[in-house]
Amino acid sequence: MKIGCVLVMYNPQRELLTASLNALNEQVDEIFLGDNSVNMPDFITTLLNLYPNTYYHSFNKNLGIAEAQNRGIIYFQKKGFDFVLFMDQDSLAPNNLVSSLLADYNRLKEIGIPIGGIGPRPFNRGEGKPYVGAVKKGKLILPKITEVGEIISSASLIPIPHFKQVGGMESSLFIDGVDHEWCWRAKKIGGWRFFISESVQLSHQVGEGDRPFIFRKVAIPTPFRTFYQFRNYFRLVHRGYVPLYWKVSNGFKYSIKFFYYPLCVPPRISYMKQILKGIYAGITGK
Numbered sequence: 001m002k003i004g005c006v007l008v009m010y011n012p013q014r015e016l017l018t019a020s021l022n023a024l025n026e027q028v029d030e031i032f033l034g035d036n037s038v039n040m041p042d043f044i045t046t047l048l049n050l051y052p053n054t055y056y057h058s059f060n061k062n063l064g065i066a067e068a069q070n071r072g073i074i075y076f077q078k079k080g081f082d083f084v085l086f087m088d089q090d091s092l093a094p095n096n097l098v099s100s101l102l103a104d105y106n107r108l109k110e111i112g113i114p115i116g117g118i119g120p121r122p123f124n125r126g127e128g129k130p131y132v133g134a135v136k137k138g139k140l141i142l143p144k145i146t147e148v149g150e151i152i153s154s155a156s157l158i159p160i161p162h163f164k165q166v167g168g169m170e171s172s173l174f175i176d177g178v179d180h181e182w183c184w185r186a187k188k189i190g191g192w193r194f195f196i197s198e199s200v201q202l203s204h205q206v207g208e209g210d211r212p213f214i215f216r217k218v219a220i221p222t223p224f225r226t227f228y229q230f231r232n233y234f235r236l237v238h239r240g241y242v243p244l245y246w247k248v249s250n251g252f253k254y255s256i257k258f259f260y261y262p263l264c265v266p267p268r269i270s271y272m273k274q275i276l277k278g279i280y281a282g283i284t285g286k
Contacts, residue, residue, distance in 0.1 A: 003028045003098060003157075004081040006072030008065050009089040010036040014043045017089055021051050027098040028053075028085055032075050034068040035059060064174035069153070073163050081160055086179075088154040092203040094120075100200040101157045104145050108195060111142075116183060116192025119156040121146075122204040136245060144198040149187075149243060151194050153179035155202045165190050176228040177236060180246070188241040220265060227274040227281075230254060234282025 005028040009017060024031060031054040035044075040058050048056055055075070059068065069086060076084055085098065101118050108115050123129060132138075138148040156179070166186045169178050186192040221229060233250055236242050262272035280286075 004076035007087040008068040023093040032072040066169035066178040067171040070168040086153040104197040117158040119151040120200040120202040150180040150183035223270040223274040227278040230278030231282040
């Protein structure tokens with residue numbers, strides 16, 4: 001069994017990328033390092049000498065995370081790999097990540113469950129608290145295994161044959177909602193189910209940091225990312241396979257963000273411009 005890791009990066013920090021590669025190097029057979037940066041970071045050559053099982057590919061422009069992941073999927077498909085492990089440049093894999101995911105994957109497989117993918121429990125690196133869905137928290141179906149409607153791409157382990165049946169990531173979404181859309185599509189097409197292994201946690205950071213809002217803290221994206229959040233919501237909301245709870249809960253959430261970001265989060269004007277552009281692009285299909 002061969003496992004390939006697709007790690008997508010964009011203007012990475014040397015220390016964090018080195019730590020990520022160091023954590024993954026002994027856990028997978030090969031790493032596909034897809035670089036969305038316009039210019040190749042000057043430290044890449046040094047890193048590649050340290051990690052010879054890493055294949056570096058520069059796209060020379062930002063293709064978005066979806067298309068970059070698709071390039072990695074094709075790379076490992078051609079090489080006959082069995083699984084792909086997706087990683088982000090800002091996520092740090094624990095040493096037991098792959099072994100724990102595989103162990104729980106096999107537990108599910110033994111009882112005949114159709115597994116679309118499995119990932120660890122992400123936790124907020126700044127807060128030290130696990131990320132748990134506000135609406136859908138999942139259901140514990142085996143000790144330390146929670147079934148959920150979708151998993152985030154970072155540290156998700158997915159059998160490569162699934163991509164032949166379901167297709168790759170939707171490139172036009174670019175960055176936001178890419179992982180969830182694929183999970184929902186896989187459930188519709190193949191009846192695949194998705195799981196979180198509670199045996200392993202992933203150090204992760206959503207957005208540009210958390211800010212207090214009413215009685216809780218919320219992840220704040222950049223204005224650039226906010227454009228895609230609003231655009232992709234309107235692009236996905238009319239699709240039948242997208243869960244109703246997501247449509248309703250995110251409709252409520254984005255209604256609040258529509259006022260909160262321009263009023264409370266600098267640069268306020270940039271947020272308002274990107275929100276309006278995102279809504280227009282989502283409605284018109286651009």
